[in-house]
Amino acid sequence: MTKPSEKRYEMVVGLETHVELKTRTKAFCGCENRYGAPPNTLVCPVCLGLPGTLPVLNRRAMELAALAGFALNCRVNPVSSFDRKNFFYPDLPKAYQITQFFHPLCEAGFVEIPVKEGVKRIGITRIHVEEDAGKLLHDRPGVTAIDLNRCGVPLIEIVTEPDFRAPEEASAYLKKLRAILSAAGVSDCRMNEGSLRCDVNLSLRRPGQPMGIRTEMKNLNSFQSVERAIRAEYARQAAILDAGGAVLQETLRFDQRTGKTIVMRRKESTGDYRYFPEPDLPPVALPAEELERLRASLPMLPDEKCALFQQKYGLSRKAAELLTEEAWLAAYYEQAAVHARSCTALANLLLGEVFAQLTLREPPGTERNETSLPIPPDRLAALSNLLSEGRVNSSTGKKILAVLFDEDVEPEAYAREHGLFLLTDESVLRQAAAQALQENPALTEGYLRGKLTVEKALMGKAMALTGGRADPEVLSRLVHEALTALAAFQK
Secondary structure, three states: OOOHHHHHOEEEEEEEEEEEOOOOEOOOOOOEOOOOOOOOOOOOOOOOOOOOOOOOOOHHHHHHHHHHHHHOOOEEOOEEOOEEEEOOOOOOOOOEEEEOOOOOOEEEEEEEEEEOOEEEEEEEEEEEEEEOOOEEEEEEOOEEEEEOOOOOOEEEEEEEOOOEOOHHHHHHHHHHHHHHHHHOOOOOOOHHHOOEEEEEEEEEEOOOOOOOOOEEEEEEOOHHHHHHHHHHHHHHHHHHHHOOOOOOOEEEEEEOOOOEEEEEEEOOOHHHHOOEEOOOOOOEEOOHHHHHHHHHOOOOOHHHHHHHHHHHHOOOHHHHHHHOOOHHHHHHHHHHHOOOOOHHHHHHHHHHHHHHHHHHHOOOOOOOOOOOOOOOHHHHHHHHHHHHOOOOOHHHHHHHHHHHHHOOOOHHHHHHHOOOOOEOOHHHHHHHHHHHHHHOHHHHHHHHOOOOOHHHHHHHHHHHHOOOOEOHHHHHHHHHHHHHHHHHHHO
């Protein structure tokens, strides 16, 4: 039964997405930008915020940010500038963050997402460049440690308009955003490593009324978490409003274990951050010719590649969308398709049994990337060819696929060595059909008494006698012929 609040309140959601840029070094120093190093080993006086240090802008970070702007249909401003955002937190040694507030690099863009009604356009207010903070570690009981390796890593913050009205829209947007930015080479967008994180701003209102007081949920790092957090915060705010209370402007976190949002602190206002122009960095100019060069360097983006996959490979829209959702997967399919005799069969194999195998082998929640699939593209295409040409059946194909995950073998050679090719010799299969009837007299007698459904069971028995290698169409015909002949003889 629908709760009254679910009819009375409309959710209004905007997203702020932080995306770490794929640079070699950090935003304002020469420290390596690399995930996974031992804590506090990729630091220097600049990113540690020691007195007397000065930032030096990483030009490549600005170029990647501009690429993101073009990929997201933004206006990329030829001149932008940096500002100081003042706040204290243990993982921010300087007690301020270098960011862009007054004059951001990119503005007024959009992303189109699929919805039930077709396509919905989500407005992008701005994209600004800033530095990341460190990370608090809570891996020891009663101890909070700080890893400052992430301090100074260049990132962009992508701020949307409050255009979302459902949790599914938010996750669809994030999937599309990740696909676009990874295809553009802006970021690896690995949510499990924190290179793409999302803050959710949510308020409720009665339909047609002004927006209510919003709350902010911080650092959500999976599509599922975003959807769950939105639903949980909707329920919390609706309960407050139903009870006649007032929603407060607060910052929250989402507890994955309980599925509830928890208040962390009162939400700061813009004035609390005391923004002012960064005195140690001059305005950044990107000349028109440089911007045009960056725009021209953009590779094919997911929507265009999806259309290409449908046209070039004859794929359904759904299959093409799934294959182009991530840049590494699209690239893998393209490499494999060069060797495939049926591109649709290859797509079905990759999206079906291959992904099923990955799911069985990976820990829950694993985020896939270009290192996830150990099978060379040409080897997967070779297996797809064996299946599409009817040389092996689906059961045998699964066996070979499992081997390919663990061993460097050529599918055809492996099938030949282990006698896995489909049996089509009618003399051999006729013998298997006859043996199945002979060894299963109860089933055979049942057929002769008019129980025709047992034919399928006898087919299974005959298939087992061939080790599952028989051509099912040929074997089915021969089993039927044997039963028909026996029935005629009995008459």
